[in-house]
Amino acid sequence: MSNPLRSLPSVHDLLETPALREVLLSHGQDRVAAAARAVIAESRRQLLAGNSAAGQAEIGVLAQRAAEQLATELQPRLREVINATGVILHTNLGRAPMAEEAANAAQSAARGYLNLELDLETGSRSNRQDAVRGWLRQLLGAESGTVVNNNAAATVLTLRALARDREVLVSRGELVEIGGSFRIPEIMAVSGARLREVGTTNITRISDFAAAITAEAAALLRVHTSNYRVIGHAETPTLAERVRLARQHGLLMIDDVGSGALLDFQTWGLSGEPQPRESLAAGADLVLFSGDKLLGGPQCGLIAGRAELISRIERDPLMRAFRVDKMTLAALEATLRIYAAGGPALSRLPLVQMVQTPLAVLQARAEWLADALRTYSHVVSAEAKQDVAFMGGGSLPSQSMPTWVVAVKVSGVSESELARRLRTRRPEVMPRVQEGQLLLDLRTVMESQLESLRQACYAAVAAG
Numbered sequence: 001m002s003n004p005l006r007s008l009p010s011v012h013d014l015l016e017t018p019a020l021r022e023v024l025l026s027h028g029q030d031r032v033a034a035a036a037r038a039v040i041a042e043s044r045r046q047l048l049a050g051n052s053a054a055g056q057a058e059i060g061v062l063a064q065r066a067a068e069q070l071a072t073e074l075q076p077r078l079r080e081v082i083n084a085t086g087v088i089l090h091t092n093l094g095r096a097p098m099a100e101e102a103a104n105a106a107q108s109a110a111r112g113y114l115n116l117e118l119d120l121e122t123g124s125r126s127n128r129q130d131a132v133r134g135w136l137r138q139l140l141g142a143e144s145g146t147v148v149n150n151n152a153a154a155t156v157l158t159l160r161a162l163a164r165d166r167e168v169l170v171s172r173g174e175l176v177e178i179g180g181s182f183r184i185p186e187i188m189a190v191s192g193a194r195l196r197e198v199g200t201t202n203i204t205r206i207s208d209f210a211a212a213i214t215a216e217a218a219a220l221l222r223v224h225t226s227n228y229r230v231i232g233h234a235e236t237p238t239l240a241e242r243v244r245l246a247r248q249h250g251l252l253m254i255d256d257v258g259s260g261a262l263l264d265f266q267t268w269g270l271s272g273e274p275q276p277r278e279s280l281a282a283g284a285d286l287v288l289f290s291g292d293k294l295l296g297g298p299q300c301g302l303i304a305g306r307a308e309l310i311s312r313i314e315r316d317p318l319m320r321a322f323r324v325d326k327m328t329l330a331a332l333e334a335t336l337r338i339y340a341a342g343g344p345a346l347s348r349l350p351l352v353q354m355v356q357t358p359l360a361v362l363q364a365r366a367e368w369l370a371d372a373l374r375t376y377s378h379v380v381s382a383e384a385k386q387d388v389a390f391m392g393g394g395s396l397p398s399q400s401m402p403t404w405v406v407a408v409k410v411s412g413v414s415e416s417e418l419a420r421r422l423r424t425r426r427p428e429v430m431p432r433v434q435e436g437q438l439l440l441d442l443r444t445v446m447e448s449q450l451e452s453l454r455q456a457c458y459a460a461v462a463a464g
Contacts, residue, residue, distance in 0.1 A: 240282050
């Protein structure tokens with residue numbers, strides 16, 4: 001009886017096959033050889049276990065397996081996902097998708113040189129913040145502005161530069177956790193400022209702030225409670241009241257507005273989100289906000305307000321640790337230019353596109369997709385129906401907007417298995433599983449992705 005192991009090819013012979021010779025053109029010798037050894041070792045284990053499936057020792061089959069293994073190992077870990085959850089600012093999916101201009105600006109900055117810290121007119125060194133500072137002045141009516149890598153960094157750096165070793169007064173109702181277990185008291189501790197809690201969870205009056213001011217006080221900090229609401233018997237001072245009190249005692253008024261809405265979202269029935277420009281107009285010395293939420297740009301944190309305070313913040317040694325790279329600056333500048341253009345240009349922001357898409361358009365898209373799925377296979381049940389979508393990302397948490405979804409069922413396949421198939425095949429789709437149903441929400445699917453979504457659904461149905 002012949003030994004089946006003798007039929008296994010050597011690593012050298014496997015590397016000489018057309019399949020792996022082609023792979024060697026784009027991958028290193030060591031990695032391809034490692035893949036060849038791995039598939040040979042697996043076939044050896046199978047043969048020793050008595051599994052003699054066809055092709056177990058066939059050189060062409062093993063070469064193809066090695067090539068496929070390499071392709072799987074080296075595929076990007078971060079891949080484009082079609083968001084069919086109905087959550088516009090989905091934190092797990094990267095929050096706001098950027099405008100095409102912003103994405104192109106980031107790509108252009110990445111692949112070549114640019115005047116990041118160079119004044120082209122004089123040829124001398126400049127400040128990288130100059131790329132966005134002028135736009136922040138124009139859009140917010142601020143004396144100056146600067147950008148760091150996220151809003152938590154903006155808070156830490158501002159408090160460190162302006163209130164280190166001194167007290168900062170914050171209402172107990174605003175001591176929020178901003179996600180990922182990062183809490184305002186912990187952020188303040190890192191900054192070196194001392195937290196002075198004022199009032200209670202549901203009631204804080206301006207008199208509570210006044211009574212808490214001591215010679216150690218440096219600033220009042222208002223933190224927008226973007227990811228929760230206190231309803232019922234609740235009271236908190238207005239920003240204008242806090243500004244007046246801060247002025248009376250020579251203190252700074254810092255306003256952390258969180259999501260950074262440069263537009264009035266009440267236009268689309270969404271209210272309650274503060275705007276940085278309004279904070280500065282009300283007298284805040286500084287306003288802090290995010291770039292990747294309601295602003296619709298790249299992840300970053302923006303600080304705007306009095307020029308002298310911005311200058312002190314930028315001189316802090318920690319500023320270098322928190323500064324943004326050239327791609328982020330390029331994408332942010334492109335986003336701010338869209339806001340500066342205003343009018344029809346704003347519809348180039350995907351965030352705005354999603355919010356303002358008429359319900360009738362979403363209905364038509366949902367009915368088209370449902371009909372396509374029913375036509376594709378008799379095992380598919382697909383129903384277009386109205387539902388609700390959410391902004392998400394810690395913004396406007398209690399407010400919904402109408403949407404249209406497609407509820408999909410496949411005979412013999414659970415909703416969790418169908419969701420897994422959609423997530424793990426290209427193009428990857430993130431659906432919503434709710435009350436035992438798999439839903440595809442068209443509010444967060446861009447028009448350019450509709451055909452890809454249809455094909456992804458076909459692939460998920462066909463997968464056995």
